[in-house]
Amino acid sequence: xxxxxxxxxxxCKENKAEVKVIIFEGGKKIKLELCKNCxxxxxxxxxxxxxxxxxxxxxxxxxxxxxxxxxxxxLKLSEFLKLVKLKCEKCYESFEPHISKIIFDYHKASEYKGxxxxxxxxxxxxxxxxxxxxxxxxxxxxxxFERAARLRDxxxxxxxxxxx
Amino acid sequence: xxxxxxKWMSEKLPFWLRFVSPLYGDIVLSIRMRFARNLKxxxxxxxxxxxxxVKIFNLIKDALFSIDKLKNLKIYEIGELERxxxxxxxxxxxxxxxxxxxxxxxxxxxDMDERISIMVNEEDHLRIQVFYPGFMFEEAFMRIMExxxxxxxxxxxxxxxxxxxxxxxxxxxxxxxxxxxLLHLPVSFISGRIQDIFKFAASSDVTVRGYYGEGSEVMGxxxxxxxxxTFGKSEEDILSNFKxxxxxxxxxxxEEREKFFKNSRDFIEDRVMRTIGxxxxxxxxxxREVMEYASHLRLAAGMNILNINIEKxxxxxxxxxxxxxxxxxxxxxxxKERDKFRGILIRTRxxxx
Numbered sequence: 230x231x232x233x234x235x236x237x238x239x240x241c242k243e244n245k246a247e248v249k250v251i252i253f254e255g256g257k258k259i260k261l262e263l264c265k266n267c268x269x270x271x272x273x274x275x276x277x278x279x280x281x282x283x284x285x286x287x288x289x290x291x292x293x294x295x296x297x298x299x300x301x302x303x304l305k306l307s308e309f310l311k312l313v314k315l316k317c318e319k320c321y322e323s324f325e326p327h328i329s330k331i332i333f334d335y336h337k338a339s340e341y342k343g344x345x346x347x348x349x350x351x352x353x354x355x356x357x358x359x360x361x362x363x364x365x366x367x368x369x370x371x372x373x374f375e376r377a378a379r380l381r382d383x384x385x386x387x388x389x390x391x392x393x
Numbered sequence: 394x395x396x397x398x399x400k401w402m403s404e405k406l407p408f409w410l411r412f413v414s415p416l417y418g419d420i421v422l423s424i425r426m427r428f429a430r431n432l433k434x435x436x437x438x439x440x441x442x443x444x445x446x447v448k449i450f451n452l453i454k455d456a457l458f459s460i461d462k463l464k465n466l467k468i469y470e471i472g473e474l475e476r477x478x479x480x481x482x483x484x485x486x487x488x489x490x491x492x493x494x495x496x497x498x499x500x501x502x503x504d505m506d507e508r509i510s511i512m513v514n515e516e517d518h519l520r521i522q523v524f525y526p527g528f529m530f531e532e533a534f535m536r537i538m539e540x541x542x543x544x545x546x547x548x549x550x551x552x553x554x555x556x557x558x559x560x561x562x563x564x565x566x567x568x569x570x571x572x573x574x575l576l577h578l579p580v581s582f583i584s585g586r587i588q589d590i591f592k593f594a595a596s597s598d599v600t601v602r603g604y605y606g607e608g609s610e611v612m613g614x615x616x617x618x619x620x621x622x623t624f625g626k627s628e629e630d631i632l633s634n635f636k637x638x639x640x641x642x643x644x645x646x647x648e649e650r651e652k653f654f655k656n657s658r659d660f661i662e663d664r665v666m667r668t669i670g671x672x673x674x675x676x677x678x679x680x681r682e683v684m685e686y687a688s689h690l691r692l693a694a695g696m697n698i699l700n701i702n703i704e705k706x707x708x709x710x711x712x713x714x715x716x717x718x719x720x721x722x723x724x725x726x727x728x729k730e731r732d733k734f735r736g737i738l739i740r741t742r743x744x745x746x
Contacts, residue, residue, distance in 0.1 A: 316561075328563070336622045336624035338622075338626070342630070343628055346545060349546045353538065356629075375415050376416050383532065
């Protein structure tokens, strides 16, 4: 008797197929049985090559003498480049210039913009008001009256708050 | 026996499903935002042992209890939960699959209405998340900013002026901010316009995933869209870019629905009546099947072909999932038995028996 083989992933033909996925090819809907890894990449017909930038793993050409270590946590540069995960906050300084390069490649930016934090947050009432006023304008322009009413209530709430 | 720890939760709908916005509520199921944060002076969770994790877990727990607006959160440690309960939380979108692999010292804090879920010691020490219905982006944003302000003023975060908030993975560094939403796009899917949507989203820094349920197949024509980059743009700009993408997708789906409605009203009506017929008479209903049916019903309800509340259909989309069925009926069941009870549950909830 021939033993029935386990279904293999239709993409990599290596791992066990565990996931059914629908993809689009040439305008047609195609059902595929894939392993978890390939499914993650192929699901919804968008392969990460076109949409998701991937954090580059580059363990390869690092010579032993070029390896270094984060003095705070002991993670080696070579380990970091393999995992692309950091072990502690100080790794960010220890592994320059690799960090800034990887961040730039992935996020296409080199300057941080966002919340300012100095152990505590600064009061951000003005910021909240600005966000809400903008949204209110947007809602009015789009004639989203129910949303506009909700935003007005929210604005009032923030305006009447003590600013903390 | 199924533990009854989450009975309170299973008997009601989360806020994000209960309230259907009159605005785009037929297309936008829910929105979610999150901040990834780590504590200053502690190694990131992927690299620390259980003992250390427990220490951080307790630190965070104490901090949350000390904050007036957050002290009512319920806190659970993953290690104390049964398999079925963990699946239940994933089905409810409250925790990630990654958190399931953790044990002692990892967990979550949730509020009764499921607007807030804070994951502790997943990939980062803190993943602060909020869940809102429909198009309530600003409500969600104000809420998550507030929670982050409160937590960040009680515990000290890992942060530096050059990179912002420091995370274990460089794909989250900077703002640590991500916004996502679940969109129901049945007609764009049938007509093929979904490909335009995917391309457009990808070119606008937005990624697409399916609504992964049992078997991880895309189900019920529900797609999850998420903002991609966290560094180089402020939280506000990330949000406003994302909103614009969602607006555009909603417009496409609406356009397609209008065309479809004009040309194929009979088809939609026929499909809905057949769907109701099956739900009324089938002995076994699988979860995947029900998601498809719910999608048909949802579309018909949104186009006023069917007189049924979208809330009711949302309810079914949530309750029909495997762990939910078992928690609701209070026993561990095999697939076939679940399929039988699912039929009973859905007929009752839709008044179709």
